[in-house]
Amino acid sequence: IAEQPLVQRDGLLDFTFNQTAKPGSWFFEFFPNAPPDAKDTPATEVEAYAFNVDAQAEGDLRRTSREKLEANRFASDPRAGKIALWSPGDNYDSLKNRSPDASESPWLYLLFLIILIAEQALAVHLSYHLRGSEKAPLTLARSLGV
DSSP states (O other): OOOOOEEEOOOOOEEEOOOSSSOOEEHHHHOOOOTOSSSSSOOOEEEEEEOOTTTTTTTSSSSHHHHHHHTTTTTTTTEEEEEEOOOOOOOOOGOOOOOOOOOGOOHHHHHHHHHHHHHHHHHHHSOOOOOOOOOOOOOOOOOOOO
């Protein structure tokens, strides 16, 4: 809907909306009247209204059969999920948590962390470091005479 100015009647602003024949949700934003030199502008008021759909034009809302629900129209697509319906009293064993494998064990990650720490310790130990009393060797630069 385009922006509509409100009509003032008896000191109240009157808003008329006559497109309720179209079903759906309608969101209205009402901007307050504030003088142009006002420092603080009042907040915008948002109103939402839902108008029901036309029941005559709507599809069949009766319950469908279990066979129609379980028929997988997208069986040829390998990315499509499987459809399964569950009722009270059914066997839910397929929904139980599976047992964790070795990659989910915290011990594997702890062992890997210890190996990485030991590797870093060996790298520091085997690299060249000066002791506290030793001084760095002097480096001499010699210019080439041209």
